[in-house]
Amino acid sequence: MMDIGIGDRREMGATVNVGAIQTDMLRSARFRVEREAHWRQLDDLVTRAEKGGAAALGYDEVRNLAGGYRQAMNSLSVARDISLDRALIAYLESLCARAYLVVYAPQESLGGLVTRLLVQGIPQAVRRSALPLFIGFLALILGALAGYKLCTSDPSWFYAFVPPELADQRTPDASADYLRSTIYGDDEHAGDRLAAFSAFLFSHNTTIVVLIFTLGIFVSLPSFILTFYNGLILGAFFAMFARKGLGFDVFGWLSIHGVTELAAIAIACAGGARLGLAVLLPGARTRKEALRHQGHDAVKLAILAALMLIVAAFIEGFLRQLIQDPVWRLAIGWGMGVFWVGWLLLSGRENNVSREPVR
Amino acid sequence: MSQSVQNGKRVEQFIPPEGVPITFAIGSIGSRLGAQILDIIFTAILIFTCGFVIAFTGILPSNVEAMLIILLGFLVRTPYYILSELIWNGRTLGKKITGIRVINASGRRLTPHQVTARNLMKEVEIFGPMSLLASIEYQSAWENGLAGAWLLVVVIVPLANRRRQRLGDIIAGTLVIDNPRSVLLSDLALTPASASSQAAFDFQPEHLDVYGKYELQTLEDVLRDSTKTSNHKEIEQIVRTITRRIRYEDSVKSGQELLFLNDFYRAQREHLESLKLFGTLRENKYHEDTRTETRRLI
Numbered sequence: 001m002m003d004i005g006i007g008d009r010r011e012m013g014a015t016v017n018v019g020a021i022q023t024d025m026l027r028s029a030r031f032r033v034e035r036e037a038h039w040r041q042l043d044d045l046v047t048r049a050e051k052g053g054a055a056a057l058g059y060d061e062v063r064n065l066a067g068g069y070r071q072a073m074n075s076l077s078v079a080r081d082i083s084l085d086r087a088l089i090a091y092l093e094s095l096c097a098r099a100y101l102v103v104y105a106p107q108e109s110l111g112g113l114v115t116r117l118l119v120q121g122i123p124q125a126v127r128r129s130a131l132p133l134f135i136g137f138l139a140l141i142l143g144a145l146a147g148y149k150l151c152t153s154d155p156s157w158f159y160a161f162v163p164p165e166l167a168d169q170r171t172p173d174a175s176a177d178y179l180r181s182t183i184y185g186d187d188e189h190a191g192d193r194l195a196a197f198s199a200f201l202f203s204h205n206t207t208i209v210v211l212i213f214t215l216g217i218f219v220s221l222p223s224f225i226l227t228f229y230n231g232l233i234l235g236a237f238f239a240m241f242a243r244k245g246l247g248f249d250v251f252g253w254l255s256i257h258g259v260t261e262l263a264a265i266a267i268a269c270a271g272g273a274r275l276g277l278a279v280l281l282p283g284a285r286t287r288k289e290a291l292r293h294q295g296h297d298a299v300k301l302a303i304l305a306a307l308m309l310i311v312a313a314f315i316e317g318f319l320r321q322l323i324q325d326p327v328w329r330l331a332i333g334w335g336m337g338v339f340w341v342g343w344l345l346l347s348g349r350e351n352n353v354s355r356e357p358v359r
Numbered sequence: 360m361s362q363s364v365q366n367g368k369r370v371e372q373f374i375p376p377e378g379v380p381i382t383f384a385i386g387s388i389g390s391r392l393g394a395q396i397l398d399i400i401f402t403a404i405l406i407f408t409c410g411f412v413i414a415f416t417g418i419l420p421s422n423v424e425a426m427l428i429i430l431l432g433f434l435v436r437t438p439y440y441i442l443s444e445l446i447w448n449g450r451t452l453g454k455k456i457t458g459i460r461v462i463n464a465s466g467r468r469l470t471p472h473q474v475t476a477r478n479l480m481k482e483v484e485i486f487g488p489m490s491l492l493a494s495i496e497y498q499s500a501w502e503n504g505l506a507g508a509w510l511l512v513v514v515i516v517p518l519a520n521r522r523r524q525r526l527g528d529i530i531a532g533t534l535v536i537d538n539p540r541s542v543l544l545s546d547l548a549l550t551p552a553s554a555s556s557q558a559a560f561d562f563q564p565e566h567l568d569v570y571g572k573y574e575l576q577t578l579e580d581v582l583r584d585s586t587k588t589s590n591h592k593e594i595e596q597i598v599r600t601i602t603r604r605i606r607y608e609d610s611v612k613s614g615q616e617l618l619f620l621n622d623f624y625r626a627q628r629e630h631l632e633s634l635k636l637f638g639t640l641r642e643n644k645y646h647e648d649t650r651t652e653t654r655r656l657i
């Protein structure tokens with residue numbers, strides 16, 4: 001750092017002469033006059049870099065930025081010692097803070113971010129979260145089983161589990177023909193209504209998924225309960241259709257988007273569980289550190305859940321109305337399932353050599 | 360990274376590799392709330408205009424329209440904050456207007472993971488309680504109680520820690536700071552008034568031994584206040600106080616007050632700075648007392 005101070009003194013020879021004329025100047029005022037031009041130059045560079053990113057600067061300008069930054073830091077250090085001019089110190093403090101952010105905390109380059117996330121980040125995060133994923137799917141399956149059992153023994157449970165706006169006239173009291181018509185949207189009118197319903201369902205599901213994930217921070221219990229409750233609704237629906245002898249048809253109807261959608265809910269629950277586990281069992285870390293550590297994978301699980309939900313929404317909005325054959329519905333639904341599993345288990349494996357988790 | 364409170368402002372100190380500590384002022388709760396409200400307004404305007412355009416053009420069938428608007432409502436929430444903070448390096452539109460930004464608490468660059476994590480938690484901390492508040496009439500008493508408790512937790516967390524981090528900030532390891540603004544004010548020791556009429560007022564060393572750094576910088580603030588002219592009452596008052604305190608014999612003529620203060624500022628600063636250079640820092644006018652006190656303590 002010393003050589004920079006000496007170097008700019010030599011560069012600034014002209015200004016030093018100006019200073020020498022005013023011999024009666026205070027030491028700190030002379031210090032300022034000698035360096036002010038450089039600070040202003042740095043100020044300009046920093047302002048431009050703040051506006052358009054470091055990419056807005058040319059090669060020489062970036063070099064000047066680095067040099068100017070070190071010199072301004074040097075000036076700040078000296079000014080704190082020799083000057084009592086508050087305006088000067090305040091200016092240098094803020095200039096150095098801004099330059100620091102430009103030099104040491106520049107914008108992360110966004111190129112390749114998405115590819116890296118899809119190829120390595122998300123699959124690796126999923127493979128690291130076996131236990132939370134188990135918790136998530138367990139909550140969903142337990143809920144579904146409980147809902148199914150309760151509703152087969154007493155259909156009135158259905159009204160307790162399923163909110164009326166979600167049931168949409170599909171209740172245990174409806175006729176088998178009506179229920180069949182909701183599964184196979186034959187006429188134009190029903191198809192129209194179904195689309196509106198699927199739009200509603202999408203917003204419902206996103207809210208649920210977001211809640212399941214984020215509430216996980218409260219020791220993961222809310223995530224578990226919400227997922228369990230979603231399982232209950234699912235089980236109750238299935239039981240209602242199964243009682244009318246439509247078990248296979250509703251299985252196909254649910255499969256085509258449900259495999260993706262319900263997996264998204266379970267994965268969101270797993271993400272929430274990771275946060276909750278960090279609070280509950282921080283291990284050797286402090287809770288704050290544990291949260292931060294688990295947050296890396298939890299956030300990736302949340303992004304995965306959001307992706308799957310969007311895919312599910314498209315399947316639901318378009319394919320479900322187009323494809324009426326239950327066998328095809330099953331094939332597409334579980335085919336998507338195989339695709340997800342394959343992607344999450346196989347992608348990003350070759351990077352095992354570098355154990356550094358991708359962030 | 361250490362934290363402390365300076366003149367009522369919370370600051371975060373970083374020590375860069377250059378070894379000179381630099382400070383950032385932690386963003387106040389008020390400006391953060393303002394930024395959040397502005398962002399909500401912007402996103403609401405966006406949804407409404409898009410909704411109107413979709414509804415009025417009417418090319419699309421109604422069910423697709425409904426789907427699009429719901430999708431839009433979803434995309435404009437968390438993804439808006441994530442994208443804008445990624446693109447503008449920690450600043451959403453609202454944050455830009457209120458002059459705050461997000462930085463990594465370790466002082467390095469803000470990673471996409473941090474941006475995503477802190478904004479996902481917004482669902483818990485802002486949107487969740489907001490929708491609960493909106494439906495407060497339709498909920499039972501215990502649901503309202505639960506919503507209240509939730510709101511309380513969310514509000515208390517940023518108030519309870521020194522760096523004003525909300526839950527999302529803690530998880531992501533980020534800080535919200537005031538965007539530093541740098542304005543270089545002129546050097547008062549160089550103002551033409553004192554430069555042209557050289558040493559109209561003479562100060563002896565004993566005149567300058569009274570005040571310290573605090574008084575000097577207070578005087579600096581007064582001199583920078585351009586609304587005050589020589590005949591201002593406050594200026595006259597200050598001149599009278601100073602001449603009495605430092606036992607300055609010559610009287611200051613009317614109209615010369617600012618000139619006197621400028622000269623005094625310059626002389627006082629020169630004196631204190633040279634003292635400081637030799638290791639004596641006088642914080643304020645009580646420096647005599649503190650010196651005797653420390654002597655007594657020794």
